[in-house]
Amino acid sequence: MKKIIIAVTIFISACSQNPKETTEVELWQATADKVTITRDNWGIPHIYGSTDADAVFGMIYAQAEDDFNRIEINFLNAMGRLAEAEGESEIYRDLRMKLFIRPDEIKAMYETSPLWLKKLMNAWADGLNYYLHTHPQVKPKVLKRFEPWMALTFSEGSIGGDIERARLNRLENFYGDKIINIPDEKLDLTKEPQGSNGFAIGPKNTASGNAMLLINPHTSFYFRAELHMKSDEGLNAYGAVTWGQFFVYQGFNERNGWMHTSTGSDFIDEYLETVEERDDGVYYFYDDKWLKMATSVISIPYKTFLANGEEGMATKQVTAYHSHHGPIVRAEGDKWVAMAIMEEPMKALIQSYERTKTDGLASYKKNMEYHTNSSNNTVYADADGNIGFFHGNFIPKRDPTFDWTKPLDGSTSATEWQGIHSVDESINQFNPSVGWLQNTNNWPFSMSGAQSPKKADYPSYMSTYTENPRGLHALRVLENSKDFTLDSLIAAAYDSYLTAFEPLIPSLVKAYDNAKAEDKVDLAAAMKKLQAWDLRYAVDSVETSVAIYWGRELMRMSSEPARANKINIYEYMENKTSATEKLDALRAGLAKLTADFGQWDMAWGEINRFQRITGDIVQPFDDNKPSAPVAFTSARWGSLAAYGQRTFNDSKKNYGTRGNSFVAVVNFGKKITAKAITAGGQSGDVNSPHFADQVADYSDGVLRDVYYYDTDIKANTEEYYRPGTRKKVNK
Structure with missing residues (x-):
């Protein structure tokens, strides 16, 4: 009996012991075991998790595999911690961020976040920390551990950009230890236009009878990754993701798609x-x-x-x-x-993520009611055949008797914001009978040609932009166009006509024709080419080279007086520069070509190049290393396919750094079909086969098929694995 009692006591004691505590690494591994990453033959990751949180864990892990450096830099910038990596030169950039993004407030915000959002932020931090745990060879500059609240510091594509409206030199003059003698920053009208293109085509104008969407952000190259994330909780989003964020920023799901362009609404x-x-x-x-x-x-x-x-x-x-x-x-x-400015990080993150799970126009409109996508317009299309345009998303109501383009008198409540304009009060349009919509960071009053909203119907602060050459070009390729297919929509997006030169070249010809014979003999050969030019770019076009080098010189001499007199730069170049100035600009352009290349009659493709030789965030360029010719030009000349390019250091050739960073065309219907291209390649690792495997197609404007459905993904799989290992798992 005594032996039986002892045995029972031992059994009870064993059962009552605390179970082994699960370690953090074991928890990460448990999540990783529920996630799969499929890399297709372009290296694009397709992430699957049973829950949204699992999918977030996998997608941020996949991002870190492709370019952890860009993730870390984005969050150092977002949290005002760049100086910890870069030194004293970044102190005032960090100060600017910390004036608005205050860590203690963000941490408290995380604690009050809805449970579903907390789960996503927790999974985001776990995915990054698990990546660092499984890649000890990766040495972060500063962030050796990620905390869930950090996701709120970089919650969407607006707040950080809004903060950057505060100029660093002025900030340093106010908060610095001494007054610095830095000239005030002025608007440089010669800089590459920033922004994006979005086209939405209604069913009446497509061969399939479905709505179609062009997604064409013009950012710095390699600013976003391309990926696909899916869960059993209704997530199935594909598109461009800003490094470090856990939602598809510009893209589509099975029901609808969204393209953001920079807005001209006044929101600061x-x-x-x-x-x-x-x-x-x-x-x-x-x-x-x-x-x-x-x-x-x-x-x-x-x-x-x-x-x-x-x-x-x-x-x-x-x-x-x-x-x-x-x-x-x-x-x-x-x-x-x-x-x-608009300061709603949690609402912004909610809007950004929930957008990816909208399922039609009604739910998308409801998502817009968060009013936190402050710096963006949205071009929209869906599987029900709807197309639409939302101008801005955060537009304060104001007394229209004040000039809101200048600093306001802060001593009176009369200048206070009076709430926010509703979605319906903003400049929107849905399903115009012309069957198309467009925005190119231009004003919204040409979005659908003659059927566009009228400027007089809205307060002036709702839209501050004017028309631009890309907008005029978009009208040319969309008006009266029918039966769009994916391929013909791509052709429209890469149409080679340069609208900015349409008025400028005739003004140069006039100046040349009226000049004295002895004053133009040195320009005769170049002018003969320009007079016969069809205003279309091409890699073998000498005319494109001459026109752009002339246009640059004329724009450079026009920028300051155009800004000072508040005249549109193109109008100034055409109508306010003298005949002598136009001809002198041509001489200067030809001289620059000759000095750099030994001759002025250079084919554009020999000058305009794409090169990716390192994974550095600030790319180096070298005329002696391989590069690819690019036909499309800077957006300033009306090129819809934007290629912001210039010389660097001692280079003679021009290299692109921004513009067409990601391009996709989508056909909605019972089944999604899409094509896309990413600048350079998916990976930031120079040793990866996907570092530069898209260069040739990118340079030629050729888009590859998007693999959205499981059968297509499996048929084009390169790797199939779980986070933490690149070993294959059973499909």
Whole structure:
């Protein structure tokens, strides 16, 4: 009996012991075991997880495999921690971010996030930390561990860009230790236009009878990755993902697609604060009262470099000031300037993620009611045959008697925002009878030709952009076009006509014809080519080279007076420059060509090149290393396929760095069909076969098939594995 009692006691004791605690790594591994990553023959990852959180874990892991460096840099920038990696030169960039993205507030926001969003943020951090755990050879610059709240600091494509409207030189002059002698930044009208193209084609104009969408962001190359993420909870999104974010930013699901273009709506304001410094702080005047300005001490750690080559760390502390309008970002005379922007990181992340699971026009409109996609328009199409356009998404209501293009008087409540315009109050359009919509970062009043909304029907602050050469070009390729297919939509997106030269070349011809014979003999050969030119770019076109080198010189001499006189740069070039200036610009362009290449009659493709030789974020270029010819040009000349290019360091050839970074065309219907291309290749690793395998097709404007359905993915699979291993698993 005694033996039986002892045995029972031992059994009970064993059962009552605490089970072995699951380690963090084991939890990561358990999630990884529920995720598969399929790499197709272009290296594009197709991630599957049973839950959305599992899919997020896998997709961020796959991103890290392709380019962890870009993920880390994006989050260092978003959190105001670049100086920890780059040193003292980035202190004021970090300060700018920390004026708006305040870690303690973001951490508290994470704690109050809905449970489903917390799960996604947790999975995001776990996926990155698991990647670092399984890749000990990867040495982060700063972020050796990711926390879930960090996802809220880079929540969509607007807030960070909005913050960058505060100019660094002015910020340093206000918060720096001394006044720096840096000329005020002025709008450079010669810079490459930034933004994107979006076309939506209605069923009446397509051969399939389905709606179609062109997705064509014009960002810096390699700014976004291409991927496909899917779960059993209704997620099935494909498209472009900004490195480090866990949602498809521009893309499509089985029911609808979305393309963001930069908006001309006014969604940021500056306020002039009348200030008075007192013993207990700084006060500002508002509605006949003096209010105390809030302060916060911002610490900015930064890397130091010692004389012996060793690295260290130091910290700069800045006392920042905030009125109720926003943080102080500069001074103007004796006034302090506060900057008001949309600041809703959690709502922005929710909108960005839920957008990927919308299933038609009604749900997409509902998603827009978050009003956090501040800097973007949206071009839309869906499987029900709807097409649409949303102009902006965060537009404050304002008193129209004030000039909102200038800093406002901050001392009166009359200049306060009066709420936000609803989606229906904004400049939108759905299913126009012409059967198409377009936006090229131009004004919305030509989105569907003659059926476009009218400017007079809206407050001026709703749209501040004018028409641009790409917009005029879009009208040319969309008006009266029928029976679009994927291939003909691609052809439209790469149409070679350069609309900006349509008025400019005749103005040059006129100047040449009216010049004295002795003043134009040196220009005769070049002018003969331009007079016969069809205004279309091509790799073998000498005319394209001459026109662009002339246009650059004319634009350079026109930029400052056009800006000062508030005249459209193209109008100034055509109508305000003299005949002599036009001819002198041509001489200068020809001289530049001759100096760089030994002759002026150079084929455009010999000058305009695509090169990717390292995985560096700031790409180096070398005329002596392989590169590919590119026919399409800078967007400033009206090229729909944008290729922002210039010379670098000692190069003579021109190399692209921004423009067509990702291009996709989508046909909606019972089954999705799509084609796409990514600049260079999917991977940032120079040793990867997918580092530059898309260069030739990219340069030629040839798009590859998108593999969206399981049968197509399996038929084109290169690797099939779980995070943490590249070993194949059973399909």
